[in-house]
Amino acid sequence: MALAFDEFGRPFIILRGQEQKSRLRGLDAQKANISAGKAVARILRTSLGPKGMDKILQSPDGDVTITNDGATILEQMDVDNQIAKLMVELSRSQDYEIGDGTTGVVVLAGALLEQAEGLLERGIHPIRVAEGYEMACRIAVEHLEHIAQKFEFGVTNIEPLVQTCMTTLSSKIVNRCKRSLAEIAVKAVMAVADLERRDVNLDLIKVEGKVGGKLEDTELIHxxxxxxxxxxxxxxxxxxxxxxxxxxxxxxxxxxxxxxxxxxxxxxxxxxxxxxxxxxxxxxxxxxxxxxxxxxxxxxxxxxxxxxxxxxxxxxxxxxxxxxxxxxxxxxxxxxxxxxxxxxxxxxxxxxxxxxxxxxxxxxxxxxxxxxxxxSRAVTIFVRGGNKMIIEETKRSIHDALCVARNIIRNNSIVYGGGSAEISCSIAVEAAADKYPGVEQYAIRAFGDALDSIPMALAENSGLQPIETLSAVKSQQIKDNNAYCGIDCNDVGTYDMREQNVFETLIGKQQQILLATQVVKMILKIDDVISPTDY
Ligand code: ADP
Incomplete structure (x- = not known):
């Protein structure tokens, strides 16, 4: 690529092999990128939550994977669009840092992109959108700290930890045995944890599987x-x-x-x-x-x-x-x-x-x-199950549960799940939008709407009316001034996620919002896409 000037001194770019490259610029580039990102998010959207659907993926050599774990789905999908690859990276980073919430982070990024598309069409400059998102992200992350609660547990009282791991497992195929698997995961983490230094070395937990037996036969071996x-x-x-x-x-x-x-x-x-x-x-x-x-x-x-x-x-x-x-x-x-x-x-x-x-x-x-x-610090979780696919999926689910338990030991703040934290942040973000006089306020409001898409997806996947359910939950949050109302996915009969024992770690949720915002800002700032043409 070289920069040259024409006879009027206007710069232009010379690309080597110009005829072999395709090039998208300006708004076209942003729109193409946004729709690529949205396409990836749309695939994962139906997998979110306890009633989320599973995907079946076949690799080129015929191996079959059945899963609803966002990071695994994206990992196995063979995407070659650059922006789609960024979304794959996004869920990988969430998996790497936190180990859970990999579907949620992509769905949130997709919703942010969708909102951004509307703003761009109304003529707002992408940079202003990116700045608005940044402000809203900061407000949401701070708000999460306000609504977070301390989570008490001890060596003799591991029940609260088991409950949290059960929330993670409830959205997986293995939810039939979530109680016993959650107990196994917590005991394994407690066996290798250093509670004084709040440190857990997950390398000391080996997860081994063997086809045969029942899922119930899964055991923890010291x-x-x-x-x-x-x-x-x-x-x-x-x-x-x-x-x-x-x-x-x-x-x-x-x-x-x-x-x-x-x-x-x-x-x-x-x-x-x-x-x-x-x-x-x-x-x-x-x-x-x-x-x-x-x-x-x-x-x-x-x-x-x-x-x-x-x-x-x-x-x-x-x-x-x-x-x-x-x-x-x-x-x-x-x-x-x-x-x-x-x-x-x-x-x-x-x-x-x-x-x-x-x-x-x-x-x-x-x-x-x-x-x-x-x-005896090193322990093994020995997974049994009817076939290889179940074993692999159980191993992945146990990995998520182990990560959740580790995160709580590292930092015992939690927020409630079922979309309640997102709704509460959305209310806070929209209230804050009024204080900003500039164009950014549109982006801030759009950020709030994007946060609402998580509870909407949860409701939709559970067979509820998304808009009606969201407005009912939101109005109850505002009326009672409590941040614990979320989507009642399992039809328990209450919106209160505290009663349903559905919670997630504060750092996990914060990380989701931060990472999604970061990627969306990056995508919005791209205004030139130069790629080789396919023949
Ligand atoms: P991720 O890979 O992002 O963790 P999941 O498919 O595990 O995706 O879904 C997690 C979402 O489902 C979270 O927002 C969590 O709060 C919600 N969730 C999990 N269990 C329940 C439940 N019993 N009721 C309502 N929401 C739930």
């Missing part, structure tokens, strides 16, 4: 579950007070690389080589025994002969355990004072009260449970 079995069927399946040798180095003698050649032309040479290999392996086994190990967990494999030897020398072993799992096992089983150094044979420092192999159903599926670990 320890690690690995999808592996003992390397030999005759090895013990139940080891009490295991002393584990964790090997990140290969158990076997080093194999020649492709560049090297081993010349064996006589039987003697072959036998020497074999004996040497055996000796190497024997030494390794002896080393493990010397440090007192009663179980070897190995990152690499070993052949059947070695396996046989291990069985004879009475040293149970597990092979091909992934690096991440190995690390988790090490963290969980490392004895106090012991140091975990990868690649070094330090069997005696890793202790587990019980290591057992468990088989499932009539299949030959077996898993290894490492429990009663010396340092």
């Amino acid at each position: 320890g690690i579950v690995v999808d592996k079995d003992m390397s030999h069927p005759q090895m013990p399946k139940h080891i009490e007070d295991a002393k584990i040798a964790i090997l990140t180095c290969p158990f076997e003698p080093p194999k020649p690389k492709t560049k090297h050649k081993v010349d064996i032309d006589t039987v003697e040479k072959f036998q020497t080589l074999r004996l040497q290999e055996q000796k190497y392996f024997d030494d390794m086994v002896q080393k493990c025994k010397d440090v007192g190990a009663t179980l070897v967990i190995c990152q690499w494999g070993f052949d059947d002969e070695a396996n046989h030897l291990l069985m004879h020398r009475n040293l149970p072993a597990v092979r091909w355990v992934g690096g991440v799992e190995l690390e988790l096992i090490a963290i969980a089983t490392v004895r106090e004072g012991g140091v975990y150094t990868p690649c070094i044979l330090r069997g005696h420092r890793f202790l587990a009260g019980l290591v057992r192999e468990k088989s499932f159903g009539t299949t030959k599926d077996r898993m290894l449970y490492i429990e009663r670990c010396a340092n």
Whole structure:
């Protein structure tokens, strides 16, 4: 791209390969961008809320995903429009920062874009719209702090946390078991949380799944579950007070690389080589025994002969355990004072009260449970379910619930859900609009209307009349001056979200509004779209 000047000194841009590019400018560019963003939001709109619909997505290689999680839907959709990609990024950032509210953030951004379109048509400059949105966003975020409440819970009183996780799970496919899954998620987070420092390391929670059984069989294990079995069927399946040798180095003698050649032309040479290999392996086994190990967990494999030897020398072993799992096992089983150094044979420092192999159903599926670990901070949530899709969706839902519990431990302020917080912000924003004399007040009012689209979508998805329900709820909020009235999606019979126990974290809601506003402002500021033409 180069900037040139014509004979009157007016600048113009020369694009290389001009004929191959298409270009949209000014209002056309903004309108095209807005409609791309709106299209993405429209897809997610029907998935919002407890009665939201699920989507089925098929990948090019035939894998099927069923979900109503906004971030996952967008992740799996193959969008190639730049603005649509921005919306995908938007829900990804919400997922990254907060872990929940990924659908809501996109729906809100879509509504903001739709309102902006109307304003642009009325001749308001995009920058003024962007500025108005910015002011309104600030008002809404501050207002959320006013209506937020402190949420009390403790180690002995986890019920409030369970209730919050249940709100998140109620909009997912797994809502049949929301109570038990919420309890599992909260217990897992409490097990790894450092309540004094208000810190939760979600890496210590492993979510593992296996097809089979029922969703109700999902359990929390204070320890690690690995999808592996003992390397030999005759090895013990139940080891009490295991002393584990964790090997990140290969158990076997080093194999020649492709560049090297081993010349064996006589039987003697072959036998020497074999004996040497055996000796190497024997030494390794002896080393493990010397440090007192009663179980070897190995990152690499070993052949059947070695396996046989291990069985004879009475040293149970597990092979091909992934690096991440190995690390988790090490963290969980490392004895106090012991140091975990990868690649070094330090069997005696890793202790587990019980290591057992468990088989499932009539299949030959077996898993290894490492429990009663010396340092029991790492836990595993073991998901069961009828098919792979359910397991994957359950894992995603549990991830959301874990994030919600973590967010509350980090910051225990909450706002009520069901669109009540949005309605309350919308009232506050519209009231504030009157104080601004400039053109921005139109944008501020439009922001308020966009906030209303969340409760509207919730009502619509629950089969209610959107406009009537919204006006009923809004007028009740104004009449009673309470910010807890929201959409009664499940037909409980009350608008009061406090009674329905539907709440979300304050930081999650604030983040939704901030991120959506940021993206919409960015889209509004684009007035030139230069892209290669499709042939
Ligand atoms: P997200 O991916 O954005 O979290 P969800 O599909 O989980 O989207 O929907 C969340 C929305 O549904 C929130 O606005 C929440 O307040 C609302 N919600 C969840 N459960 C209920 C309920 N029982 N009654 C009313 N609203 C609910």
